[in-house]
Amino acid sequence: xxxxxxxxxxxxxxxxxxxxxxxxxxxxxxxxxxxxxxxxxxxxxxxxxxxxxxxxxxxxxxxxxxxxxxxxxxxxxxxxxxxxxxxxxxxxxxxxxxxxxxxxxxxxxx
Amino acid sequence: xxxxxxxxxxxxxxxxxxxxxxxxxxxxxxxxxxxxxxxxxxxxxxxxxxxxxxxxxxxxxxxxxxxxxxxxxxxxxxxxxxxxxxxxxxxxxxxxxxxxxxxxxxxxxxxxxx
Numbered sequence: 001x002x003x004x005x006x007x008x009x010x011x012x013x014x015x016x017x018x019x020x021x022x023x024x025x026x027x028x029x030x031x032x033x034x035x036x037x038x039x040x041x042x043x044x045x046x047x048x049x050x051x052x053x054x055x056x057x058x059x060x061x062x063x064x065x066x067x068x069x070x071x072x073x074x075x076x077x078x079x080x081x082x083x084x085x086x087x088x089x090x091x092x093x094x095x096x097x098x099x100x101x102x103x104x105x106x107x108x109x110x
Numbered sequence: 111x112x113x114x115x116x117x118x119x120x121x122x123x124x125x126x127x128x129x130x131x132x133x134x135x136x137x138x139x140x141x142x143x144x145x146x147x148x149x150x151x152x153x154x155x156x157x158x159x160x161x162x163x164x165x166x167x168x169x170x171x172x173x174x175x176x177x178x179x180x181x182x183x184x185x186x187x188x189x190x191x192x193x194x195x196x197x198x199x200x201x202x203x204x205x206x207x208x209x210x211x212x213x214x215x216x217x218x219x220x221x222x223x224x
Contacts, residue, residue: 032211034213043116044215096160100154
């Protein structure tokens with residue numbers, strides 16, 4: 001029962017362009033959403049989050065958009081840099097449990 | 111702030127053996143989580159502590175798994191009678207009480223059961 005889904009296992013983008021990573025969820029009780037970035041042999045690193053009462057949150061090159069009616073969130077990275085190449089996980093929270101998607105592997109081509 | 115640390119980083123064991131992993135959270139964090147991650151999947155929640163109290167356990171956590179956080183600081187995760195299906199990365203995360211709950215992850219312990 002995958003409550004958080006990332007349907008694109010991989011994405012390639014040219015350096016300087018925008019990267020858009022997508023995430024869908026099924027549980028309307030989720031009230032907090034996060035994006036994590038993971039390099040090989042390391043644990044996930046927190047990137048950015050958004051509460052369900054907002055529809056947008058920005059932090060530097062990273063912006064997360066939340067569309068509650070569509071149960072969809074997206075992470076925009078602009079401009080993309082080669083160091084952004086990693087696996088990105090979206091996560092959703094309700095109560096004390098967090099649910100993660102399966103990840104999207106982003107490759108930024110120099 | 112030294113981040114979340116986990117030991118060992120890698121563990122290879124034979125089927126049927128017991129293994130124990132340790133997690134040291136960020137010092138001022140009172141919440142601690144254990145996750146399991148297999149190849150191609152995201153982290154799957156196993157259990158959650160607030161201070162020393164274990165408040166949530168996933169149905170993924172069979173009775174061969176036990177976790178403790180005796181003094182509300184470090185935590186251990188023990189797997190008894192390991193099976194090949196237990197091979198995975200075991201991740202620990204910690205956070206501070208209060209909303210929103212942003213977790214910070216350790217590097218993980220990779221378990222291989224032969």
